[in-house]
Amino acid sequence: MLASHEHYRAAVAQLNSYAHAYYVLDDPIASDEEYDILYHELKAYEHAHPDHIAPDSPTQRVGGSVLESFEKHTHLQRMWSLDDVFDIAELEEWVARIHKSYPNAHFTCSPKFDGASLNLCYENGVLVSAATRGDGIIGEEVLHNAKTIASIPLTIPHKSTIEIRGEVVIPKEDFARLNAARTKQNLPLFANPRNAAAGSLRQLDSSITAERRLLFVPWGLGFVREALSQSFYESMRAIERFGFYAPKILEAQSTQEIHAYYEQIQQERENFSMMLDGMVVMVDDFALQERLGWTIKSPRFACAYKFPAVEKITKILSITNQVGRTGVITPVAELEPVEIEGATISRASLYNYTDIEKKDIRIGDCVIIIRSGDVIPKIIKPIESRRDGSQTPIAPPTHCPECGCALVQEEVILRCCNLSCKARIVESIIYFASKRALNIDGLGEKIITQLYEEGKIASIIDLYALSVEDLLELEGFKDKKAANLITAIAATKHIALWRFINALGITHIGEWASKELDRRFGLACFAKSYEEIIGIVGFGQEMAESFVEFSAVNHELISRLLALIEPLPTGSAVGSNMDSAMDSSGGDFASSAKRPLENLTFVITGTLSVPRDDMRERLENLGARVSGSVSKKTDYVLCGSDAGSKEQKARELGVKIITELDLEKLIGF
Missing domain, CATH: 2.40.50.140 (Nucleic acid-binding proteins)
Structure with missing residues (x-):
């Protein structure tokens, strides 16, 4: 038993030193027995003195908590993707562009490990966040898993806010052992170490992550309140002193020096314990990085020099x-x-x-x-x-290999349109229940998969036959949760028809098209011919063919769902409370005669004063069609702050760009 708090702090430091040598340096300095004895003494002290537990104690790494889902996390500074160069000619061109304006610029070169990117945030020296890359701006918070990775320090000596970025990888030998174990357990194998690392990082149960020997390899910095150095090379050396794994980084002045190190890494590639897919080349001076800046998607001061396929x-x-x-x-x-x-x-x-x-x-x-x-x-x-x-x-099939239904040719792809096809069932139910469809509260992907695998549902229809008793037989369900889900499913009765159409997940038929079908034909839309459907302004050949084909293939399913749900066409009596609540403008524009944006095409970009989905719904209710890409046929691009490539594309094509204030003037409000 540790005699005092001083002895406790010394034990924490000693155990972290053992772990650093084992996991980071790959050079053990203590036996497993020595580590275990000291670890259990530490746990005993913490049990007796819970108020004394240090944030960097190795006991804080043990996984065990199970999350319902991952929370979203906004990075303090955007995570960019790197542009690729594939040969020395492209490298020479990239270096020449930088040297043309900054002839004294020099570079750093480091191996590019193939794994899952992770952004660590430390405040006052304590790890407070670990988030996946996501879209570069918002990722998923996986702190509970990151804390199980021994090569990620829980505390660092740098006390101001800092984001340290790197790659979570799994060594080749550990990847082989992991797949061998999964083979014995009759579990699906990971395709490659990158998939294994990414899958391990996104476990809701952190104890699973803790079982796998993941390694965090730093490759850069995000937001830094107080700079470690004006040099990227020196900053990475400082990070190494914090206790992180240190990849080999070399400095270079010319294309020839960069390429020489690239060839060296390529020759030694097989000897690396982790998978590599190239080398990262970075301008070393941070001030020069700022002057070089960024393109829409990547920094101008760095590139990935990729290995040939x-x-x-x-x-x-x-x-x-x-x-x-x-x-x-x-x-x-x-x-x-x-x-x-x-x-x-x-x-x-x-x-x-x-x-x-x-x-x-x-x-x-x-x-x-x-x-x-x-x-x-x-x-x-x-x-x-x-x-x-x-x-x-090789002849293309004419019928679905799963259900036997005739396949539909859509441009270059073949598609099975049968919603009852076993291969489509789970995904179609997930979409049917999603927020942008019927919005069945509490019926997410995890529960739908559970219901399907337990034999409680085999199609969308079966949702409406579920009972509280059915749900109580499943793990994780208690009386209140089961009752709430049954109530949420029942609440879809008398939903707006356009929501019902959209929920079917018909190819090429989104919210705008669903609303137009609802407004034009009401419940009769499913019986209309191709000629009648294509007569809707804004409908093209693909949309009309897809809707008519889908309606024919799924005639029986649609009829049964219509009888169960009884959706209300536009202009009918007020629909469900959910539809009323989702009309942020306070009125049902779709059922109103006032549709000032009729037949106009909009594209939304940037950050608006309201969520983008809400703005999309408002525009569609005013008669507009909202597209995801800018073309010559676009009438307006609605821009918020931090607009990106879509605004630039609009300027190139001469498409009118408007703000939210301009929109209010346009619709006369």
């Missing part, structure tokens, strides 16, 4: 057709197994049958396959000179 030759043995969650048919080539960079490749996606025909790929062909960036196997082309006459053309 590894090519191998193998043979196509057969084709398997997979049905995706949205009904898209993807042909998958079954290959003679071939090893590429330590991974055995036996399958590769062929994307679609148009691509197969274009490349003239046949069963029995010898093909060139690459594994670009150590991750994605891809068939480049067949080797026609090796054909011996035994090869056979």
Whole structure:
């Protein structure tokens, strides 16, 4: 038993030193027995003195909590993606652009590890946040998992706010052991170390993350209140002194020096314990980085010098057709197994049958396959000179391999439109219940999957046959939760018709199109012909064909759902409370004669005074069509603060750009 608080603090420091040597330096300085004895003495002291527990105590790393879901986290400074260069000519061009304006600029070079990006935030020296990259602005908070990673210090000596960024990776040997264990447990295998790292980081149960030997490799900084140095190189050395793993970083002045280190890393690639997919090249001086600035998506002062894709030759043995969650048919080539960079490749996606025909790929062909960036196997082309006459053309299927329904050709893809198809059921129910569809409170992806796997539901229809007793048989359900879910499902009765149409998840038919179908035809829309549907202003051939085909294939399901839910067409008596509550403008524009934005196309970009979904709904209720991309057919681009590439595209095309104030003037409010 530790005799005093001083002894306790010394034990914390000693155990952290043992862990740093083992996990970061890969050079153990204590036996497992020594570590365990001291660790249990530490736990005993903390049990007797809970008010004395230090934030950097190794007991604070132990996983065990289970979250319902991940919270969103806004990074203090945006996380950017890097532009890629693939050969020395592109590297020379990139360096020349910088040296043209700043001839004395010098660079740092470091290995680019292949894992999952993570942003750590420390305040007053304590780790307070760990978030995934997300969209670069908002990620998912995974602090409970990050604390289980021994190479992430829980405290650092730097007391002002700082974001330290890096890659969470799993060593190759640990990846092999993890997949071997999953094989014994009859669990799906991870495709590669990157997927294993990302999957481990996003576990709701942190005890699972704790079981896997993840490593955090720093590669940069985000927000820094007090600079560590004006040099990126020196800042990374300071981070190393904080207790982080230290990747090898070299300084370089010229293209030749950068390329020499690149070739060295490439030759030593197999000796690295983690997977690499290239090298990061960075301007060293932070002040110069600021002057060089950023493009819309990446910094001008850094790039990823990627390793070339590894090519191998193998043979196509057969084709398997997979049905995706949205009904898209993807042909998958079954290959003679071939090893590429330590991974055995036996399958590769062929994307679609148009691509197969274009490349003239046949069963029995010898093909060139690459594994670009150590991750994605891809068939480049067949080797026609090796054909011996035994090869056979690959014919596209006419019917769904899961349910047998006729497939629909949509541009370059084939799709199964049958919502009752086993391959589509779970995804279709998830969308049906989502916020932008029927908004069934409490019925998220996790519960829907649970209901399906436990045999409680096999289609959307089955939601309406669920009882409280059914739910109480499931893990995690108690009386109140079960009753609330049944009430939420029942509350969808008399929902607005456009919401019902949108909830069906019909390809090319979004909220705007659903509202137009509702307004134009009401409940009769599902019986209308192609000629009648395409007569709606703004509907194109694909939209009309998709809606008519879907209505025909799913006629029985739609009829049963209509009888159960009894949705109300536009102009009917007031619908559900949910629809009234979601009209932020205080009136039902869709059922009003006042539609001042009729047939106008809008694009929304930037941060507005209201959530973007709310603005989208308001515009659509005023008659507008809201698109996700700017084109010559766009009438207005509504810009908020921090607008990006869409605003620039609008200027290039001469599309009118307006603010929220301009919008109010436009609609006469």
